Amino acid sequence: MDKFARMQELIALIKKYNYAYYTLDNPIVSDKEYDDLYYELVALEKELGVTLDDSPTKQVGDVVLDKFEKITHEKKLYSLNKANTYDELEDWYNDMRALGAKKFTVEYKYDGLRVVIKYENGIMKQCATRGNGIVGEDITAQVKTIRNVPKTIPYRGKVTVMGEVLMKLSELEKYNKSSNEPLKNARNAAAGALRNLDTKVTASRNLDAIMYDVLSIDGEMMSQTDAHDFLQKNGFDTFNFFSVVDSFRDICQLIEKVDNTKSSLDVLIDGMVVKVDDYGVRDSAGYTEKFPKWAIAYKFKALEVTSIVRNIVWQVGRTGKLTPVCEIDPVELAGATVTHATINNYNDIKRKDIAIGSRVFVRRSNEVIPEILGVAEHYENSVKIELPSICPCCGTRLQYDDINLFCPNYMCPDRIVFRLSHFASQNAMNIEGLSEKTCRTLYENLGVTLPSQLYMLSANELRVLDGFKDKKINNMLGSIESSKNTQLSRFIYALGISGVGEKTAKDLSNTFKTLDGIKMAKYDDIIAIKDIGDIIANSIVEYFHNVDNLNEIDRLLDAGVQIETMQNNRVAGSIFDNKSVVLTGTLENMSRETATEYLEKLGAHVVSSVSKKTDYVLAGENAGSKLAKANTLGVRVISLSDLLAELDKFQIKY
DNA sequence: ATCCCTCGAGTTCA
DNA sequence: CTCGAGGGAT
Numbered sequence: 001m002d003k004f005a006r007m008q009e010l011i012a013l014i015k016k017y018n019y020a021y022y023t024l025d026n027p028i029v030s031d032k033e034y035d036d037l038y039y040e041l042v043a044l045e046k047e048l049g050v051t052l053d054d055s056p057t058k059q060v061g062d063v064v065l066d067k068f069e070k071i072t073h074e075k076k077l078y079s080l081n082k083a084n085t086y087d088e089l090e091d092w093y094n095d096m097r098a099l100g101a102k103k104f105t106v107e108y109k110y111d112g113l114r115v116v117i118k119y120e121n122g123i124m125k126q127c128a129t130r131g132n133g134i135v136g137e138d139i140t141a142q143v144k145t146i147r148n149v150p151k152t153i154p155y156r157g158k159v160t161v162m163g164e165v166l167m168k169l170s171e172l173e174k175y176n177k178s179s180n181e182p183l184k185n186a187r188n189a190a191a192g193a194l195r196n197l198d199t200k201v202t203a204s205r206n207l208d209a210i211m212y213d214v215l216s217i218d219g220e221m222m223s224q225t226d227a228h229d230f231l232q233k234n235g236f237d238t239f240n241f242f243s244v245v246d247s248f249r250d251i252c253q254l255i256e257k258v259d260n261t262k263s264s265l266d267v268l269i270d271g272m273v274v275k276v277d278d279y280g281v282r283d284s285a286g287y288t289e290k291f292p293k294w295a296i297a298y299k300f301k302a303l304e305v306t307s308i309v310r311n312i313v314w315q316v317g318r319t320g321k322l323t324p325v326c327e328i329d330p331v332e333l334a335g336a337t338v339t340h341a342t343i344n345n346y347n348d349i350k351r352k353d354i355a356i357g358s359r360v361f362v363r364r365s366n367e368v369i370p371e372i373l374g375v376a377e378h379y380e381n382s383v384k385i386e387l388p389s390i391c392p393c394c395g396t397r398l399q400y401d402d403i404n405l406f407c408p409n410y411m412c413p414d415r416i417v418f419r420l421s422h423f424a425s426q427n428a429m430n431i432e433g434l435s436e437k438t439c440r441t442l443y444e445n446l447g448v449t450l451p452s453q454l455y456m457l458s459a460n461e462l463r464v465l466d467g468f469k470d471k472k473i474n475n476m477l478g479s480i481e482s483s484k485n486t487q488l489s490r491f492i493y494a495l496g497i498s499g500v501g502e503k504t505a506k507d508l509s510n511t512f513k514t515l516d517g518i519k520m521a522k523y524d525d526i527i528a529i530k531d532i533g534d535i536i537a538n539s540i541v542e543y544f545h546n547v548d549n550l551n552e553i554d555r556l557l558d559a560g561v562q563i564e565t566m567q568n569n570r571v572a573g574s575i576f577d578n579k580s581v582v583l584t585g586t587l588e589n590m591s592r593e594t595a596t597e598y599l600e601k602l603g604a605h606v607v608s609s610v611s612k613k614t615d616y617v618l619a620g621e622n623a624g625s626k627l628a629k630a631n632t633l634g635v636r637v638i639s640l641s642d643l644l645a646e647l648d649k650f651q652i653k654y
Numbered sequence: 655a656t657c658c659c660t661c662g663a664g665t666t667c668a
Numbered sequence: 669c670t671c672g673a674g675g676g677a678t
Contacts, residue, residue: 315664323664342665369666369669397673403672499674501662531660533675545664612661625669 003044010041014056029374030305030361031270035084068137068195071128073157074160075215077116078133078298080109080273080288086490089274092296093248099284100127101276101294105224105359106243106254107212109271109297111187112166115143115196115209119159124151129195139170143193145203148532153234161231163211166190168266169208169625170632177595186268212265213644221279239267244277259300264628271299304363306376307331309356312349312385314405316393318418318496322405323383324349326372333364345404346387355382416449419496423451427502427593428494429486432479433472439627441465449551451494454480455559484560488515491563493551497543499536507531508540515553515563519544570603571650577603582610584627585620587640590654595643602646610635618643 014037020028038056045051067194082610083089096104102265127143128136143149146165165177167190175189214227219590222230223419228242245251255272262269276282276294285294287509308326314322324343331338341362343349352374354360361373390397391407394415399406401495407415417440424434431454440446445465446457457480462473486494493505500508507529512518521544543549563584581604583592596606597616610629617630617637630637 056677186659249666317664319663325665336667338666340666342670344664364666370667499662531675535674536661575669605658608662609660613659 001217003048004050007041007044007048007050008036011036011052011055012464013053014041016031018056028306028359031299032305035299066181068129068139068197070131071126071138072135073116073128073131073133073152076133077114077130077136077162078287078292080295082271082314083296083298089251090248091294093251093274093308095296096276096281098563099281101278101281103225103244103246103277104251105228105275106240106245106251107273107275108239108258108267108269109273109299110164110166110210110212111268111270112164112190113187114162115139115165115194116145116160116162116215117211119155119161121151122154122156124149124153137195139194141199142196142202143209145199146207146209148237149209150235153236155230155234159217160215161211161236162213162215163209163236165194165207165209166267167193167205167207168268169628172210175205196634205309208267209237210239212238212273223279224275224277231427255298259522262300264625264631266628266632269300271297273297300619303333304373305331305333306359306362307362309358309360309372310356311356312343314388314392316407316412316414318415318420318422319498320407320409320412320415322388322391322398322407326354328360328362331362333362333370336364337362338362338370341372343372344471346400347403349385352473353378357382383482411449413443417443420448420451422455422496423494424454424483425494428490429483430490431483433476433477438476448502450555452552452555452559455484455556455561482503485562485564487564488513488518491515492518492559495543495549498539500540504532519550519553570601571652574602574604574646574650576616576646578605579603579615580605580607580613581616581618582607582614582626582630583618584610584630585619587618587620591641595640598643598647598652601652604648 012036017027017029017037018032020026027530040056042057045057051057053208059504081092083092093104095476106608116128116130116136117124117127124140124144126138127140129139130136143165144151145558167186169186172186172189189205190207193202193207211231212228213224214222214230217230225244228238231238236338241255245254251274258269258272274296276285282292282294285292287293301497307330309326309328313325313327315325316322323345326341326343328339328341343352348354352372352376354361354372355378358378359376361376362370363373364370387400388398388405391409394407394409396407396409399408409415417436420439420443421434421436423429424431424439429451434454439448442454442457446461448454448457457477459470459473462468462476476569487509489506489509491503492500493502493510508518508521508526511525511529512521518540521540523541526532526540527534532540561608576599581599583595583606587595599606599618604616607614610626610633612633612635614630614633614635616642617635618627619627619630620640627637629635644654
């Protein structure tokens with residue numbers, strides 16, 4: 001394509017995206033994609049030496065809606081220059097140094113909506129959105145509903161302050177729990193609330209505002225530090241993060257640290273803002289058409305991208321539950337190429353309005369599991385996703401309980417394979433090398449359908465299989481053999497009784513001590529166990545009344561499975577005794593399973609989610625939302641060294 | 655009956 | 669990590 005034509009195409013695209021983002025509050029591409037297009041346009045304009053009149057590089061923001069009163073800002077509101085790499089940041093730093101800058105401030109770059117608030121005589125007069133930087137909208141009534149924005153301040157002169165309106169993640173979570181119309185992300189939620197003409201809606205979303213700048217104050221000059229002090233003294237929320245540093249290294253270190261821990265914050269930030277503190281240097285640096293030269297935003301690597309849905313595949317799990325997996329066009333996301341993403345169930349598909357051929361937002365939750373957030377844009381050829389009626393694996397008619405789909409066929413091949421691989425899994429019988437794939441091979445070629453058959457496999461049988469050479473065969477038979485010695489709780493968990501996971505398996509083992517004890521247990525004895533109620537108790541009784549199940553257990557024992565007798569070797573008097581502990585993040589040199597074992601030895605109940613009742617959160621590296629939640633709830637956070645110290649105290653080796 | 659907490663089960667990529 | 673559902677407190 002001719003470069004000039006490409007330039008026009010880029011302008012049209014960016015305009016469309018601007019309209020969606022600024023005017024409709026409904027972005028249809030990720031920030032990363034937008035930035036890429038934007039920079040391509042900037043580069044083209046530089047190369048051709050032409051900037052068309054309607055180029056978005058000339059404007060800040062987009063048009064204003066008619067719904068709200070328009071307000072012309074007293075001074076133009078600038079946006080921020082961006083640095084995408086440390087190199088770009090360093091170039092800017094060196095320029096500022098050359099102008100004599102000594103001190104730099106580093107702040108969060110909040111991902112919310114910018115607001116400017118004017119005070120006169122200590123009274124809030126007017127609040128406005130940024131709009132296109134020259135004309136914004138009057139949102140005074142809406143801002144008055146935000147609890148942490150003071151309606152009156154001690155300062156008596158004329159002052160305009162600037163900050164960001166946002167919805168805290170904990171508030172978003174609360175909102176989504178009580179609403180069947182979940183909001184995609186905190187930024188959109190805040191935008192929707194703030195730009196709602198009905199201020200009751202605004203008030204109900206519990207927004208917050210974090211202020212970070214003083215725009216004009218009776219003609220006085222202020223450094224960034226002065227501005228920050230002023231805001232704090234006058235009762236504005238500044239979110240308690242503000243650093244002044246003097247070297248490029250310090251700036252980078254700070255950014256690095258925040259990038260690694262940002263997921264534990266209760267607010268969304270998409271980067272860091274670095275500003276020259278000294279106002280004299282600010283003056284000599286000056287402004288471009290769009291932004292001040294004395295400040296720059298370092299943007300974190302994008303965590304959200306968009307892609308096109310190609311297909312939906314329904315997977316059948318061991319319980320028969322079907323989960324939709326979405327095949328998407330490959331996209332780069334948080335350091336990996338993503339081609340599949342999960343959706344929870346059919347309801348999720350309906351709620352998020354996902355269709356084949358449509359563009360969707362994709363994110364890696366906890367930077368790991370790809371997940372579809374919602375639709376960015378539908379196209380003419382988008383196809384709605386139908387509820388399947390027969391099992392994609394075995395053709396059996398499916399059951400639908402209005403939320404989940406089930407394949408009721410116990411002998412459905414997928415169900416058989418997943419039962420085998422669950423039996424072999426790490427926390428169950430721990431048979432190394434018996435992955436889902438291997439289980440499938442064994443089922444398809446050797447007709448293995450029951451765990452007991454694993455213990456009957458011979459080297460000769462395995463040798464005929466593709467890719468099974470002597471070494472692999474030996475390793476596999478070896479790990480099958482060594483799995484024969486196991487603990488009662490692992491064995492019970494491996495059976496895959498409906499509703500019985502690791503915790504319940506442990507509780508059963510601790511209560512009844514032996515396999516026979518559990519087999520013979522009466523409903524009344526089982527339901528007496530804490531955390532086991534009617535449904536799970538029935539499921540357990542039913543399982544051990546089924547002749548097929550009892551026969552399979554006998555076959556396993558005949559094959560040589562030995563169950564270690566339970567020994568209760570807990571110590572008493574530890575700080576963890578009878579306390580509930582949640583693990584999060586990566587622990588140095590220790591797996592979560594091992595840490596759990598030690599904690600249980602010390603008398604702790606290790607649970608999976610944080611609540612008010614949690615006593616300790618043991619946080620490792622890169623801890624995520626659980627640490628954030630602990631902080632909001634005021635739960636005590638400890639580190640691995642606290643656990644190790646406690647182990648030392650009781651002379652437990654680790 | 656309702657709410658809150660915790661468990662179970664399923665998920666991706668390198 | 670996420671959702672849905674089971675269990676228990678109120």
